[in-house]
Amino acid sequence: MATKSIVILGIESSCDETAAAVMRNDLLLSNIIAGQETIHHYFGGVVPELASRAHQQKIIPVVAEALNVAKVTKNDLDAIAFTRGPGLMGALLVGVSFAKSMALALEIPLIEVNHMQGHVLAHFIRKNEHPKPNNENNTSVPHRTPTFPFLCLTVSGGHTQIIRVNDYLDMKILGETQDDAAGEAFDKAAKVMGLPYPGGILIDKLASGGNERAYRFPHPQSPGYNFSFSGLKTAFLNFIRGNVEADPDFINKNKHDICASYQKTIADILINKLTIAAMDTGISEIAISGGVSANSGLRKALHEAGVKNGWNTFVAPPEFCTDNAAMISIAGYYKYLNKEFTNQRITPLARMPF
Numbered sequence: 001m002a003t004k005s006i007v008i009l010g011i012e013s014s015c016d017e018t019a020a021a022v023m024r025n026d027l028l029l030s031n032i033i034a035g036q037e038t039i040h041h042y043f044g045g046v047v048p049e050l051a052s053r054a055h056q057q058k059i060i061p062v063v064a065e066a067l068n069v070a071k072v073t074k075n076d077l078d079a080i081a082f083t084r085g086p087g088l089m090g091a092l093l094v095g096v097s098f099a100k101s102m103a104l105a106l107e108i109p110l111i112e113v114n115h116m117q118g119h120v121l122a123h124f125i126r127k128n129e130h131p132k133p134n135n136e137n138n139t140s141v142p143h144r145t146p147t148f149p150f151l152c153l154t155v156s157g158g159h160t161q162i163i164r165v166n167d168y169l170d171m172k173i174l175g176e177t178q179d180d181a182a183g184e185a186f187d188k189a190a191k192v193m194g195l196p197y198p199g200g201i202l203i204d205k206l207a208s209g210g211n212e213r214a215y216r217f218p219h220p221q222s223p224g225y226n227f228s229f230s231g232l233k234t235a236f237l238n239f240i241r242g243n244v245e246a247d248p249d250f251i252n253k254n255k256h257d258i259c260a261s262y263q264k265t266i267a268d269i270l271i272n273k274l275t276i277a278a279m280d281t282g283i284s285e286i287a288i289s290g291g292v293s294a295n296s297g298l299r300k301a302l303h304e305a306g307v308k309n310g311w312n313t314f315v316a317p318p319e320f321c322t323d324n325a326a327m328i329s330i331a332g333y334y335k336y337l338n339k340e341f342t343n344q345r346i347t348p349l350a351r352m353p354f
């Protein structure tokens with residue numbers, strides 16, 4: 001007997017991307033993202049009040065486009081999944097309120113998703129209906145997913161976590177940052193170098209062609225599988241200040257080497273802890289997720305560690321690493337199968353453990 005196909009609309013509004021995506025089971029039908037870079041650019045970081053106002057303006061067109069591209073109507077939807085948290089309260093409120101109203105109007109179930117669990121489940125999004133690797137006209141990538149249990153290093157603008165993933169909806173945080181997140185370490189360094197927000201991707205671009213051994217930065221120590229990036233950030237600030245004092249053109253002359261060395265330091269800190277967690281747990285299925293997992297230095301470091309340690313490693317396509325609603329839809333799909341629905345009394349959570 002053929003199983004019923006489930007069509008889920010996912011909505012993401014936790015920070016500065018207004019996003020909506022439609023999936024049929026685990027197959028992605030549309031993935032629409034409206035960024036807000038131009039709004040926050042001037043301030044050098046996300047301004048919460050401006051973010052929530054922009055979400056209000058964008059949410060209806062973004063959802064409409066997601067349905068349109070997916071070639072479904074709102075009446076085809078079986079459920080609506082939304083990011084309940086963690087994130088900016090005002091930004092979350094827009095997505096949560098919109099999802100609640102739409103589910104109420106359509107009389108369909110509502111599914112809450114933890115944004116960080118969404119990042120992990122991004123590895124299960126299927127992009128192509130019929131991957132045929134042997135057909136030379138077919139450019140689709142075969143769907144390769146981690147098997148349970150796996151470890152997932154989830155690195156974003158606000159979080160840095162090593163998660164043991166026992167099943168789609170059974171995850172345990174083994175360790176996390178005690179201060180700044182890896183994404184913040186990238187973004188703040190970029191700011192110190194005079195680069196615009198969000199600077200992580202710009203550091204990544206400048207790092208290519210640079211010498212990653214040109215400069216040495218400290219590897220802050222933290223207990224267990226936890227991380228700390230605030231010391232590294234301060235060390236970077238002092239390094240730049242000291243050198244610019246001696247030579248005002250220091251950044252411009254050495255930007256490739258500075259970015260390559262700094263990126264390598266962050267990647268090493270992350271992969272070292274991940275290696276310890278892999279050894280202790282005996283798990284050799286290893287994934288990375290979240291915005292920073294798009295970083296080419298981290299992806300390379302993971303690959304090298306995988307070869308050295310005999311891991312199966314998994315990186316998601318870059319569009320599923322940074323914030324998106326496809327990851328919310330896929331999480332919604334597995335929750336739908338588990339009948340994990342919520343109700344109209346649900347409210348956003350700026351901090352949301354799992």
Ligand code: KG4
Nearest residue numbers: 156157158183200201204291292295322323
């Ligand atoms: O997951 P995400 O899109 O949003 C949050 O949930 O925070 O992550 C955003 C973070 C930002 O700090 C951004 O600078 C960083 O991911 N990022 C990168 C790259 N692409 C995004 N950092 C380094 N290299 C990249 N290529």
Ligand code: ZN
Nearest residue numbers: 156291322323
């Ligand atoms: Zn995120």
